[in-house]
Amino acid sequence: MSKYDFDIGILGGGAAGLTVASGASRFGAGTLLIEKEKALGGDCLHYGCVPSKTLIRTAHVYHLMKNAKKFGLPDIEIKPVDYRDVARRIQSVIDIIQKHDSEERFCKLGVKVEFGNAAFVDDHAVRMNGNTYSAKKWVISTGSSPDVPPVEGIDTTPYITNKEIFSLDSLPKSMIVIGAGPVAIEMAQAFCRLGTKVTVIQRSGQILSKEDKDLADEVMRVLMTEGITFYLNTAIVRTGDSGNGREVIIKNREGREMSLKADRILVALGRKGNTEGMGLEEISLNFDKKGISVDERMRTNHAHIYAAGDVTGAFQFTHAAGYEGSIVLSNAILHLPRKVNYTYLPWCTYTHPELASIGMNEKRAKESGIEYTVWKEEFRANDRSLAEGEDTGRVKMLLDTKGKPLGVQIFGPHAGELVSEWVAALNGGVKLSTLAGAVHPYPTLAEINKRVVGNYFSGRIFSDKVKKTLKFLFNFKGRACGNE
Ligand SMILES: Cc1cc2nc3c(=O)[nH]c(=O)nc-3n(C[C@H](O)[C@H](O)[C@H](O)COP(=O)(O)OP(=O)(O)OC[C@H]3O[C@@H](n4cnc5c(N)ncnc54)[C@H](O)[C@@H]3O)c2cc1C
Numbered sequence: 001m002s003k004y005d006f007d008i009g010i011l012g013g014g015a016a017g018l019t020v021a022s023g024a025s026r027f028g029a030g031t032l033l034i035e036k037e038k039a040l041g042g043d044c045l046h047y048g049c050v051p052s053k054t055l056i057r058t059a060h061v062y063h064l065m066k067n068a069k070k071f072g073l074p075d076i077e078i079k080p081v082d083y084r085d086v087a088r089r090i091q092s093v094i095d096i097i098q099k100h101d102s103e104e105r106f107c108k109l110g111v112k113v114e115f116g117n118a119a120f121v122d123d124h125a126v127r128m129n130g131n132t133y134s135a136k137k138w139v140i141s142t143g144s145s146p147d148v149p150p151v152e153g154i155d156t157t158p159y160i161t162n163k164e165i166f167s168l169d170s171l172p173k174s175m176i177v178i179g180a181g182p183v184a185i186e187m188a189q190a191f192c193r194l195g196t197k198v199t200v201i202q203r204s205g206q207i208l209s210k211e212d213k214d215l216a217d218e219v220m221r222v223l224m225t226e227g228i229t230f231y232l233n234t235a236i237v238r239t240g241d242s243g244n245g246r247e248v249i250i251k252n253r254e255g256r257e258m259s260l261k262a263d264r265i266l267v268a269l270g271r272k273g274n275t276e277g278m279g280l281e282e283i284s285l286n287f288d289k290k291g292i293s294v295d296e297r298m299r300t301n302h303a304h305i306y307a308a309g310d311v312t313g314a315f316q317f318t319h320a321a322g323y324e325g326s327i328v329l330s331n332a333i334l335h336l337p338r339k340v341n342y343t344y345l346p347w348c349t350y351t352h353p354e355l356a357s358i359g360m361n362e363k364r365a366k367e368s369g370i371e372y373t374v375w376k377e378e379f380r381a382n383d384r385s386l387a388e389g390e391d392t393g394r395v396k397m398l399l400d401t402k403g404k405p406l407g408v409q410i411f412g413p414h415a416g417e418l419v420s421e422w423v424a425a426l427n428g429g430v431k432l433s434t435l436a437g438a439v440h441p442y443p444t445l446a447e448i449n450k451r452v453v454g455n456y457f458s459g460r461i462f463s464d465k466v467k468k469t470l471k472f473l474f475n476f477k478g479r480a481c482g483n484e
Pocket residue numbers: 011012013014015016017034035036037040041042043044045047048049050052053116117118141142143144162183274276277278308309310311315316317318319320321350
């Protein structure tokens with residue numbers, strides 16, 4: 001008989017924690033799940049993916065209404081947005097999904113769910129609400145929080161983060177967005193489309209800094225045409241409350257200072273792992289400002305304590321958290337050693353058009369010193385894109401010197417969906433020739449995946465050598481019209 005109350009204890013009921021909890025319990029392990037907030041689901045459900053994608057959809061519909069003429073429709077009278085209605089729609093979507101992540105559902109799966117603030121008292125036990133809970137193994141999956149810059153005045157300047165933005169009681173007339181990562185850029189476009197005057201401040205010379213500059217610049221260009229103002233290579237000197245709004249003093253590379261004013265400031269600079277208040281220091285668990293350090297099997301420096309999801313500071317996506325949760329299950333519950341492999345971890349920034357990525361982009365290939373070739377196909381050459389009125393963007397495929405795919409970036413309509421074909425192809429080791437030969441339905445956006453591969457093969461197939469051979473074999477007459 002184990003001397004512990006549970007086989008596995010999990011701190012944090014978000015994407016990572018819920019994956020471990022449901023899997024462990026279904027494998028028959030006595031599972032305890034402790035969540036700090038009043039409901040399960042984590043940031044993704046309450047303050048992240050779900051509300052942001054719901055908001056983005058609403059903003060897109062409003063954008064289409066304003067652009068009805070572009071589709072051959074009559075101009076329509078558009079009323080201003082009442083953000084309380086938008087917030088209500090967001091909450092209604094959260095409520096539906098919440099049922100899937102409910103305490104009842106997890107209890108039915110066999111998981112003991114407790115709510116409260118737990119802190120480790122030793123490396124096998126936590127204390128919470130006056131009780132001690134011990135487990136043979138633990139998983140820390142407490143997620144992340146917005147990183148607030150150490151800027152003069154920020155402590156006394158009212159600002160919002162992803163925690164407040166989806167439940168505002170009115171649409172801001174103007175908003176300054178600090179940061180230009182995916183969250184910042186998605187929110188900037190959505191609010192701009194709803195009618196807010198949006199200004200984005202970015203320290204470096206590029207938005208979406210993990211992406212290739214050419215594609216990130218294209219996203220910025222689209223957002224600028226929609227009315228967003230960008231200040232790149234810009235530092236924040238201080239923030240303040242100007243009485244009739246918030247103020248941000250910025251400084252450009254030449255040292256020139258400028259004052260920006262807006263109704264709201266959105267801080268979306270990045271995330272830091274939630275490591276505070278859990279007694280991690282008491283059990284000498286290794287962590288830093290970014291999060292908890294783990295090895296490839298998601299183990300911390302205590303081999304029976306694992307960490308997964310945003311709290312590790314690695315790839316901060318819901319699907320990465322779920323994947324890491326599955327690695328923990330393999331190692332901690334099934335005792336099957338399994339390592340994480342992020343080679344083909346896809347992600348997408350849900351601007352419109354979207355920017356999706358899998359594998360290496362040019363930036364990472366250059367950093368790794370890998371030789372590559374780039375193959376492109378434009379959405380404006382895709383029939384369905386034209387029919388949809390969505391002809392901005394392109395697919396960029398990187399191949400190594402042997403013609404093996406290194407990665408694919410898609411900037412265009414439904415890029416997040418289109419990249420899934422590459423998820424299957426790259427993970428399954430599907431040959432490019434198979435993809436090029438596979439019949440895709442017409443007219444679809446997905447044909448662009450086949451076309452970009454076709455571009456790689458067409459030079460070889462329709463080469464002079466092949467033409468000469470065919471002429472020799474079949475006595476072809478050659479061009480029937482015009483000169484080459
Ligand atoms: C605005 C926004 C949009 C996003 N959009 C996307 C997207 O489109 N696609 C995507 O893949 N990712 C997106 N993300 C990222 C995604 O939300 C996170 O990567 C994901 O939620 C991480 O899951 P997690 O389980 O690590 O953490 P979380 O989902 O945050 O779960 C952590 C849980 O731990 C709890 N907790 C914290 N401290 C304690 C404690 N001491 N004890 C017990 N419980 C604790 C928290 O309350 C929370 O419920 C977005 C994030 C934001 C902010």
